[in-house]
Amino acid sequence: MIERSYEKYFRRNRLPHLWCPGCGNGIAMKAIVQAIEGKDGWTQDNTIIVSGIGCSSRASGYMDFDTLHTAHGRAIPFATGIKLARPELNVVVITGDGDCTAIGGGHFIHGCRRNIDLTVVLFNNNIYGMTGGQASPMTPIGKRATTAPYGSVDRVFDACNLAQAAGATYVARSTAFHVQHLVKMIREGLDNKGFSFIEALVQCPTAYGRRNKLGDPAEMMAWMRDNAMMKAAWDKLPEEKRPEGKFPIGLFYQSEAIDYDTAYDHVIDIAGGR
Amino acid sequence: MKAEFTIKSERCKGCGICVAFCPKQILALDPLGKIYVADQEKCIGCGQCELRCPDYAIFVDRVKEAGAK
Ligand SMILES: Cc1ncc(C[n+]2csc(CCOP(=O)(O)OP(=O)(O)O)c2C)c(N)n1
Ligand code: SF4
Ligand code: SF4
Ligand code: SF4
Ligand SMILES: [Mg+2]
Numbered sequence: 001m002i003e004r005s006y007e008k009y010f011r012r013n014r015l016p017h018l019w020c021p022g023c024g025n026g027i028a029m030k031a032i033v034q035a036i037e038g039k040d041g042w043t044q045d046n047t048i049i050v051s052g053i054g055c056s057s058r059a060s061g062y063m064d065f066d067t068l069h070t071a072h073g074r075a076i077p078f079a080t081g082i083k084l085a086r087p088e089l090n091v092v093v094i095t096g097d098g099d100c101t102a103i104g105g106g107h108f109i110h111g112c113r114r115n116i117d118l119t120v121v122l123f124n125n126n127i128y129g130m131t132g133g134q135a136s137p138m139t140p141i142g143k144r145a146t147t148a149p150y151g152s153v154d155r156v157f158d159a160c161n162l163a164q165a166a167g168a169t170y171v172a173r174s175t176a177f178h179v180q181h182l183v184k185m186i187r188e189g190l191d192n193k194g195f196s197f198i199e200a201l202v203q204c205p206t207a208y209g210r211r212n213k214l215g216d217p218a219e220m221m222a223w224m225r226d227n228a229m230m231k232a233a234w235d236k237l238p239e240e241k242r243p244e245g246k247f248p249i250g251l252f253y254q255s256e257a258i259d260y261d262t263a264y265d266h267v268i269d270i271a272g273g274r
Numbered sequence: 275m276k277a278e279f280t281i282k283s284e285r286c287k288g289c290g291i292c293v294a295f296c297p298k299q300i301l302a303l304d305p306l307g308k309i310y311v312a313d314q315e316k317c318i319g320c321g322q323c324e325l326r327c328p329d330y331a332i333f334v335d336r337v338k339e340a341g342a343k
Contacts, residue, residue, distance in 0.1 A: 001280035001333055015285055016329055022289030026328030179325050218294030221326065 009033035009044065011064045019055060022217025024176035024202025028123050029059045031179060031200070032092065035186035039090075042190070047090040050079040052104060054096035055130045055204070056123035073104025076111040079118050080260075087261040090190070093120040097138035098128045101157045105137070108159075112166035112195050116260035119189045119196040122159055125204035133207035144211045159199050164253045169194035171253040175201040177224035178249065188251065194259045201228075277319035278335045283308050285331035292323035292332055301332075 010033070019025045036042050047065050051057035053072035060067040070078045075093045083091050100108050100122050111118065127145060128134040135145035137157040144151055164171045170192035174182035182200055189196030203209060203220035214220050231250030234242065288307030293299075300313040301323060309332055311317070319336040 001278065001335055004330075004333065007330070010330075016287065016331075019328070021287035022291055023328055026330070027326060030330065176328075177326070216294075217289050217328075218291045221291065222294070 006030065006033045006037050009036065009064055011062055014062055017062050018058065020204075020206045022203065022205050022220075023055070024125065024200075024204070024217075024221070025056055025059060025123055027176040027179060028056075028121065028182065028200045028202050029062065029094075031182040031186055032059075032094070032121055033063065034183045035190055036092070038183075038187055039190055042090050046088070047092065048079075048082055049092050049094060050075045050082065051094040052096070052099035053130070054099045054128070056096035056125070056202070057094060057099060059094045059123075073099050073102070073107060075099065076104065076107040076118065076120065080111065080114075080116055083116055083118060083261060084264065087117075091118050092190070093118055095120060095122050096129070096136075097122060097124045097126060097159070098134075098136040101137045101159055101162070109162065109166040112163050112168040112197070114260040114263075115167055115169055115194040115257050117193050117195070119186070119192075119198070121186060121189075122197070122199045123202045124159070124199050125202050125208055127204055127208040129204045129207045133211055143208075145208075146211075160197070160252050163195075163197040167195070167257070168197045168253070169255050169257050169259075170196035170251075172197070172251045173199040173201070173247075173249045175221075175224040175228055175249060176203060177221045178228065181249070185251065192254065194257060276336060276339060277314075277317045278337050279311050279314070279317075280333040280335070281309060281311075282331045282333075285329045287329055287331075289328065291326050291328065295322050295326055297322060 044065050049060045049063050049065050049067045051060040052075035060069050079091045079093045126139050134147045135152045139152045142151040160171050170189050172185040174185045189198050205217045227246050228249045231248045234248035286309045288303050293301045298316045300316045302312040323332050
């Protein structure tokens with residue numbers, strides 16, 4: 001066999017990774033390296049992977065770039081620091097639904113607001129996986145968690161809507177089932193100069209699927225196949241005709257706005273007396 | 275034979291994703307929970323198994339059939 005070219009982006013001596021059998025994180029991590037591989041000029045020396053804390057955030061430890069495994073919810077602030085100090089570097093953030101929208105929710109919306117040139121990939125498994133299954137702001141209503149044994153009653157964040165409303169200039173969603181589409185969504189996010197947000201639905205069979213009787217990992221992925229609708233088809237349906245339980249995937253929003261490094265150049269100019 | 279397999283057994287966690295999504299239903303898990311190709315002749319080389327393996331344990335390369343140009 002010819003070794004797959006993306007394998008060079010993995011720290012292969014650390015594989016197999018620690019994720020549970022059938023965990024979707026491995027699929028999303030491969031999608032990221034494949035998206036990076038397609039980017040001209042992005043190398044292992046000028047691309048930085050920054051992650052927070054959680055099962056998802058462990059991905060940075062397997063990726064052979066300069067990597068930062070930071071503090072819970074704080075990946076975007078660390079990434080912002082890198083991007084301000086070294087604007088020429090390419091910075092990708094990996095985060096979880098808890099990491100990004102609970103403890104890191106403030107950082108997330110302000111990263112979007114600043115339109116700082118990062119690509120943030122949220123591995124959404126609808127739960128706090130690492131700590132054993134507490135409900136996150138993205139746990140669907142009615143689904144069980146250790147903190148919601150009778151089903152969650154908390155209304156859910158749509159992280160894509162949140163990102164768009166807060167000022168992100170690229171917003172997309174895909175799933176671990178739709179691998180090639182996921183790679184494309186991430187790749188186009190890398191192309192955008194500004195804050196790019198991609199929600200990747202991933203299955204957590206251990207802390208989410210089992211408690212909610214969602215079946216084995218393949219059944220959880222079959223659910224993604226059967227319930228995700230491409231945005232174009234979704235948009236054609238009047239709201240009342242949108243099938244219950246289905247959700248759109250694809251590119252939701254893209255716009256142009258000044259990115260934070262460019263904006264900050266003005267400060268540097270003025271402060272430097274130029 | 276239309277496809278050649280490379281299996282990195284040490285990576286396989288026996289999750290069954292490739293088994294479930296193989297359109298020809300020719301993959302199976304051995305008693306130790308490792309993947310194997312049960313009926314290679316029927317493989318169409320579609321690559322679905324490789325595409326969704328979360329552990330990068332199974333790889334398929336299409337090969338020309340004997341006699342084919
Ligand atoms: C400041 C702080 N508070 C709480 C924790 C405990 N903790 C670790 S991971 C985690 C949740 C992770 O959930 P998510 O971001 O969805 O990642 P997943 O494990 O599901 O991929 C929590 C609460 C921590 N490590 N640090
Ligand atoms: S607990 Fe869930 S998210 Fe964490 S490794 Fe296991 S399956 Fe993946
Ligand atoms: S290449 Fe396609 S047909 Fe062959 S084993 Fe993989 S999924 Fe099955
Ligand atoms: S998908 Fe990968 S890890 Fe899962 S059983 Fe198949 S080869 Fe093994
Ligand atoms: Mg999570």
